[in-house]
Amino acid sequence: MFGIIRPCKHRLSERLQASWLAHLCGLCLALRDDHGQLARTATNYDGLIISVLVEAQAAREDTSWRRTAGPCPLRGMRTASVARGEGARLAAAVSLALASVKIRDHVEDRDGVFGRRPVAVGARAVTRRWDRQSAGSASTVGFDTGVLLEAASRQGELERSLPPGGSVLLVTEPTETATSAAFAHTAVLAGRPGNAAPLAEAGRLFGRLAHLLDAAEDQAADAAGGAWNPLTATGTGRAEAERLCRDAVHGIRLALREVELTDRALVHLLLAHETERAVERVFGPAAHAAACQTRNAGPAADGSAHAATGGHPHAAGEHPHDAPPRQAPPGQTPGQDPGRTPLPPWVPQGPGFTPIGAKPPRPRNLLAGCAVWALMACTCQLLCCEHNDPFNRERREGWCQRHDCDCADCCDPCNCCNGCDGCDGCGCCDGCDCCDCSC
Secondary structure, three states, rough: OOOOOOOOHHHHOHHHHHHHHHHHHHHHHHHHHHHHHHHHHOOOOOOOHHHHHHHHHOOOOOOEEEEEEEHHHHOOOEEEEEEHHHHHHHHHHHHHHHHHHHHHHHHHOOOHHHHHHHHHHHHHHHHHHHHHHHHHHHHHHOOHHHHHHHHHHHHHHHHHOOOOOOOHHHHHHHHHHHHHHHHHHHHHHHOHHHHHHHHHHHHHHHHHHHHHHHHHHHHHHHHHHHHOOOHHHHOOHHHHHHHHHHHHHHHHHHHHHHOOOOOOOOOHHHHHHHHHHHHHHHHOHHHHHHHHHHHOOOOOOOOOOOHHHOOOOOOOOOHHHHHHOOOOOOOOOOOOOOOOOOOOOOOOOOOOOOOOOOOOOOOHHHHHHHHEEEHHHHHHHHHHHOOEOOOOOOOOOOOHHHHHHHHOOOOOOHHOOOOOOOOOOOOOOOOOOOOOOOO
């Protein structure tokens, strides 16, 4: 359950982005409060789905699931509303137990630095401590992490006893069982016992998807290093693995239809759309989706690009910043703020003249700039938020804001709904309610 869900902020509305960060920060703080600072390294995107599911099933008027956290360097030293309560604690316990299992696997396989004896000894001590801590914190919310640890122990036995040519689903069964139990317990915490069965099915399929995607991503590296890989060991081709992954995504969507949620937007985005993007990231887009994109990108019957893209301004690769510059209205200087009073005709204008307004900030010298740069780097402001340049004081975006997406169409908030022409692309939602878009 590490690295499957990777939402880009440009695909999230402002409300969903705030909710996503609230759960991410809530998971990190729950790990710190319950298990110490070192446990915060177990923070992961996939684990916070547990917290999202608990809050999404809770009563809408219930405000006990959020609190205001203090300043944090990763938020640019700003406060924020973060998730708390039993959902965050369950997510922390599950994440810690899974991190312990992952470290133990690295030690047994002697991967990288874990192949060195001093590192392996220290890692085993950490995993034993995290096993005890996760079991203790999970018991306070009525969950038994023993099912996770027992599934991890059965995983090794299945891999060693698997006959050549056996089904790959035999290998994914322990992961499916573990995630199914975690998903189902969110219904207990939220007071919705009727949701336990469909959530258990969604969790089972999510576990299968996570295991298969991890195996497909690592297959080439495992073959080069001589490591065991479930796809190679069972003789499962990539086409069959892709089919199983896409079937799992479809099954998750069907299971979510039977879950009663007070706020479906973020759950649907993460478990319906981001899982499909994860499959496309590993195997490439589906054949039918590629064919649809090729058809929609072709010229329209009337020769207009607008008709070919279904009326959506970004569907043909257009970007709002690529539009031609607007002409200034009469009496207004080009580039001038429309809300500002036009400049009188006697005011010098044009190249070589500084526009009227506040003086530009004075640049810092080398020593002062380096000192401010070091301070901003230590508080993560250079990475995680918009800031003033430490030398020339110009407004700049953080490094994460400039490099947080690697897809060409992620700036389209309605991409998951095919440009708001109805959700015929995913077939699992009603209009644009699923992605919380405002078009």
